[in-house]
Amino acid sequence: MGAAAALIGMLVQSNFSFVFHLLPGTLLLGVCLARASSPNPDSGEWRFDITRKVLLGMISALSLAFTLPLGWKGTQVLLTVWPAFFGKNVSNIESISALSRGIDIWPQATFYRERAILSHRSTLGRAITSPTNERGITSAIEDYYAAAKLHPFDLNIAINLGNLLSLVGRDAEAETQFQHAIVLQGGMEAAYKANLFLSEHYARKAKRELDLANYETALPTLLLGVTQLELLEQEMPGITKEPRGIVLRQSLFSNLAITYEHLGDPETALIFTDKAAAIPGNSSAHYQASLIIGNLAKTAWSERRPSEALARFLEARKRMDLAIELPSGITSEIRAEYVAFLDRSIQYLVEAKVEPLIKADD
Secondary structure (H helix, E strand, O other): HHHHHHHHHHHHHHHHHHHHHHHHHHHHHHOOOHOOOOOHHHOOOOOOOOOHHHHHHHHHHHHHHHHHHHHHHOOOOOOOHHHHHOOOOOOOOHHHHHHHHHHHHHHOOHHHHHHHHHHHHHOOOOOOOOOHHHOOOOOOOOHHHHHHHHOOOHHHHHHHHHHHHHOOOOHHHHHHHHHHHHHHHOOOOHOOOHHHHHHHHHHHHHHHHHHHHOHHHHHHHHHHHHHHHHHHHOOOHHHHHHHHHHHHHHHHHHHHHHHHOOOOHHHHHHHHHHHOOOOOOHHHHHHHHHHHHHHHHHHHHOOOHHHHHHHHHHHHHHHHHHHHOOOOOOOHHHHHHHHHHHHHHHHHHHOOOOOOOOOOOO
16 A cells, blocks of 8 residues: 555656656656555455456556656756756857757757747847847747747746737737736736736837837827726736836826827827826926927917917926926937027017916916
8 A cells, every 4th residue: 555655646746846757757656566566465465356466567567668758758858958957157059059959859848938038138238130139039939939839828938928029029919928928917917017018018119100200000009008007007006106117107108298299189298298297207208398388389379379378488488497307319408499489488478568378277
């Protein structure tokens, strides 16, 4: 009975540690099977049934026939990939080569994933568009897809694959991976951050669209990013106030303001500049707000609404004073020139005895 219990225990353990995938484990299984089929003289059961003996013998032979090749293959793989996982002073190229040989012997999701990580790591610090990096990223993506095929429920594979696809602009594929990751993570956003990665993807995608002046396509992308941001805040309250969340909010709100202004909706653009300006350390959003308000003032002036124009110019000047930091690409000389324009416009209207329009809620 002791040998049988030990055998059952090993079979259960093999589901977790893959002990029979290595040659020593295979031999140990054979020993346990042989021991389980041996008579126990002390128990008085040495005259056991011949049928049970034959049956156990057949099971032992079949088990050895099945596990011995696997054990030999597993041992070969272990010896092959050992440097990639545990070797000292092993280069990326050597590790990738070891994993490639291991994959040739016995393809495993873990090997593909680790080779993808190494391929991606080799591209860091260099331009994505360089031929070497394009090959490295393409190889990493292919390996992640191979790993996902072997292990479709590995959440880390889905997230890493989504991030790489997003990085190279394969947006539809990236979104599929992120949505899959959100389903897999369930309520574990804090551990895996799939919603956060998806929101960052939308912000990245929208930036590419804005660089091409595709404001009509950028708008829904940005709004999807905000939706994910709201879901993220529900799953992880306070995350959007942490550094990574702050950067994400700044990007989405500022780009929404730019997009709405170009689409002819400056009032909605102002709503998002105000949201961006409310983020601590983002006073540069006031500069963007000042430009929008200044344009509204010029429109009111050209349409012969001087009171509204003066009120807008005064507000634009006030917001410019709040812009302690300037947006990227804006110099102090550019700021000074715009401030001078606002001051001249205000002075002209004041000297013309124009009274600023007072809103009903002021």
